[in-house]
Amino acid sequence: MATIEDVARLAGLSRTTVSRVINNHPYVSEEKRQTVRSAMEQLGYVPNSIAQRLRTQTNETVAVLIPRLSNPFFSHLVDAMEDIAALYRFQLIICQTKSGKEREILYLDWLKTRQIGGVIFASSENDWQDIKRYQQYGPILFCNEYPPGTEAPIIHLDQLQGGYMGTQHLIERGHTKIGYCYSGRQNTNIRDRFKGLKLALKDHGLSIKEDWIFKDAYDTKDGGRIYYEIMALKDRPTAVFTGSDEVALGIIAEARRNGTHVPKELAVLGFDDQPIAGLMDPGISTVYQPVKDIGKMAMELMIQLIRGGHPVQQITELPLHLIVRAST
Template identity: 50%
Template sequence: MTESKGLTINDVARKCGLSRSTVSRVINNHPYVAKEKKEAVLKAMEELGYKPNSVAQQLRSNKTHAIAVLVPRITNPFYSRLIEKMETEASLLGYQIIICQTRYSKEREVDYLDMLRSRKVDGVILTSIQNDWKDIETYLQYGPIVMCNEFDDQATIPSIRVNQMDGSYLGTKHLIEQGHKKIAYCKGGTKSNIGKKRREGFNKALKEYNLSSVNDVVLTNAFSIEDGKRIFHELPEDITAVFTGGDEVAVGIIFEARENRVKIPEQLAVIGFDNQVISELINPSITTINQPIEEVASKTMEVMIQKLESDKPSNIKEIYEFPVKLIVRQSTVLE
């Protein structure tokens, strides 16, 4: 052990009246230590001001206490909030996170997954998926992988997500109930299972109101504010409402509508997704679908750390699904 302020592990052992091996097990987070002994060791360390050498701990345990979190776009407020909560939860439990931005690239995703193979991280959290599951699955031999937000039905790992289908269904139904019959649908990439579930919810609402045959306007590559501005100009003239799939896209559409003197929601109703802060601040405020981001992030980190600290972490399919809620504001309803 390295010294901290001239202290050693033996000083801690003498202070709490326990053996050197017990102190060592507590420092190295060994699972089989009685609660009262662990508390005694931690109290002695605090009173003495003793801090173990984290590098030495890592070498002995062959663990980094680091978790890679793969996100497609850090600038998206949804992922920023997700990461912030994950980092807070991880820190409380003695772990740190490494943020890895994939930019929706298969190659970058593989590069970051290789951090698991090279033991640079203990586990990986995927908030989006670019590669096929069969290619990702090979990395399970090196450590646990958990899916958060995005999912793959073939995956045999934990998946923490929200009910995307219900979200788009609620949003589309709301637009229809406001009298809209021609509704444009925006989506991001073609591979996303989130996008597929949202399209199912959209179609479900249309079918309930016998509108399936009159809605065939699908706009792709909808991710950002700039995409929303572009999409506004791609809308057919008979469209009266847009399901955007994201608050950033909704902001872009509303901004461009104002620039072109199109009234929201009188001439064009717009609904977002995520309930980001900007959705409430912009004028008109955006009707959106609230996702419980903090709860999803907390559960994801809880599941990941359970896997990391288990003697025999199992790779089995576990699904934790959270509900969504429709938030009605000015972009779809006149107040």
């Protein structure tokens, strides 16, 4: 473990100067402060006062990392976590990463400096090897999404099953030309869901054309764009399996504006079963994700870990089910 002497040596400054920077002494130049902070970061140095608290105190504050709170899936997930946190008198900090690697590392640094007691990743952009080194400072777990090779507790849904059952439903409705939307990120959720789709197609002697795969599908605006991309194709799909109800909503809204009948001319299948899915006209057929269950289980496990417990199971997988409405 690095010492204050190691920091002073790397920074090329005296131990007294390093100590003054650590203790926020006013009479130190900004240049020297930056030099010391850079050396501390390179060495992974944690001041003794912080290290001592790390050994002797339980920080009952949990950070949950989400890409954006405006997505109803993540807002419902956080709401469920908050219920459990309040029950155990824990605090929850919501950290919007906006799918940025740098922001994820920033929040992990809070764990390193003991500003938080644990981190729950609801989505992740960094590779596991970049996250793994922070485990020494406190518990980390993943719910919903996780990077390949993760060696931390995982609570997630059977996305391969979800991709398969959604595609199977469209095939049973008579569709042989099925399009697919995804966000463009390469996390395990997206890969597994797409595997499920391709497996269902293969089981029925079908395949998907490259032109029928639409990426960068995050919200209603993207759904609207994808509608026009579909309509511009000479050989276009008769059904589209979207990555979220928001994208499905955007496609359906543009279809209605342009006189395209859903589902006769274009069937649309969502994912999540957000409240809007049942309020739309037509209602959105979708793959239901038990988001509340994921949130509660994740927070309960995190509280156990912060209090010194160990996960009974490394990976917890919850099932999905299909909800059929008028859009298919």
